[in-house]
Amino acid sequence: MAINFLHPYYExxxxxxxxxxxxxxxxxxINEVHTYLPDSSRMVCDDGKCVNCHRCVSLCPTRALKIVRSGNTYKENVNWSGRIIDEVYRQASSGGVLLSSMGNPENYPIYFDKILLNASQVTNPSIDPLREPMETKISLGAKPTDIERDENDCVKNNLPPQINLSMPVMFSAMSYGSISYNAHESLARAAEELGVLYNTGEGGLHEDFYRYGKNTIVQVASGRFGVHAQYLNSGVAIEIKMGQGAKPGIGGHLPGAKIIGDISRTRMIPEGSDAISPAPHHDIYSIEDLRQLVYSLKEVTDYKKPVIVKIAAVHNVAAIASGIARSGADIISIDGFRGGTGAAPTRIRDNVGIPIELALASVDARLRNENIRDNIAVVVGGSIRSSADVVKAIALGADCTYIATSALLALGCHLCRSCHTGKCNxxxxxxxxxxxxxxxxxxxxxxxVNLLTAWQHEIKEMMGGMGINSIESLKGNRLMLRGVGLNEKELEILGIKHAGE
Amino acid sequence: MKRVYVNEKWCLGCHLCEYHCAFADMNEKDMARALKNVKIKPKIKIEERDGVSFAVSCRHCQEPLCVKGCITGALTRVDGVVTINRDKCVNCYTCILICPYGAISSSDDGVVQKCELCIKTVVGTPACVRGCPNGAIVFEERQ
Incomplete structure (x- = not known):
């Protein structure tokens, strides 16, 4: 047997x-870490199989288990960290591309944590949300810039289609296939009860979930899996996925082993065949091409549903957003580099894309400068971790936020980042x-429902503290933000002042 | 009347209900101390085969055969709960043989044992229901 170079990460x-x-x-x-030895009536563990998902830790009725870093170290080296050495060993043994799941875990700046919120003192008094009305409802879509009148001089209703939400948070795209039927059902039912939306992802919509249509965004991605006219009309909005924060520039690959039964039927592909989403849409090579798809989708839905274009936050995101705002799309959704995934090449996930905070600030500024901000609503995702992140994103200029990792955490995910193995405990x-x-x-x-209800309370508290009683008044209100420990350039891009200024 | 119902669809076969059941009876505060090196004899038991599993405990029947068959009157139905008077039970096993669900079992105390919905132990929700991690055992009113 060849030497195994890898020592278990966890004990x-x-x-x-x-x-x-x-x-x-x-x-x-499911990883078969624990075994019972009948001879000695003892449990034993094989640490090497543990992915640190905490299923056993959480279910142990006597709290007898805990998982720690194994602590085995190589000779200390700042440049060649243990992780990098292990990855070389893994590739030398497998010859393959390294795969990872969930968002970029590396040590890049988290700008949300370097931004602080304001609160009212003395003048412009703060508001107590328990005693006074506080509005978290939003309406997402393009907004008309001109007042139009008909022949009788009456004001015409020229409002493009809108989505109405009880709070500025939606569940972002996770396909049926990448997550389970029960996870999808949980998201759909929660969205319905909360008055927000969930997103089908690119795997089509299971027939059981058409009844949650009023709370559904249906996605059209480069693989076009499960897309048909009834599907497009079943939700309240259509999202064209151009990119994903966890793997910008990369398509998707759901292994044939997962394309079974309902998933094969929902995706409209044969059982056992790999579901490969190409990196680009093969019919989109320009904003004009994108416009064609936007209008094809509007045509099929009778111009009644807003169209969202989702892109990954990358270097020229502001210019790309400017193009999308002119493509006829109603909403742009931007996914930051911390955004999660069911599987991505490690190198892509950890090295491609930019932080959502910077992308959002530059997109909002660019659209304002070009006087096209009202053409399009901006939704941001890619690691919105708490209600504070929501408030900061709105103040930076977002109309709404997308959450997925936090939603999965609420469902029990422990961020063990082994989704790509398909053996989620x-x-x-x-x-x-x-x-x-x-x-x-x-x-x-x-x-x-509990999670988002709690967030809604917290959003109201934070808004109240700032003396603001409506999300609309917070939108793009960057004076409510101050940076700490940020340099001039970062503050310039974020469009905020430093704390103390 | 509220009864314990099980839903096979959500049963994970983790057997935790059995341990919570055994623990509930012991009047101990610490499960580790109570059940360490103990071979448990729970009143709720997981039946499992070919990937299907579900918990089985007393149904508290409207017309319980065990009560009918009990030769000493140890088993009675009080407010809908089939209970056992341990002073009267002579361990004849008639109830064990007659119960169509296999919900009555022998114990180490010289009397038979069965689920009494935790009315003699913890107050409120039966221990198996509280201990089920996936909502597969519920305590509710059904027609």
Missing amino acids: VLRNYDKCITCRACERQC WGIATQVPELVKRLNPDIGYKRL
């Missing part, structure tokens, strides 16, 4: 004083029936 520590050998850990670990990023059933949507949707 499963079992407190044998607490372990009652109920074997729940063994039964719940929490029943989220998997299609294995005995794993999928671990996510009971009755529990899942309530946790999502």
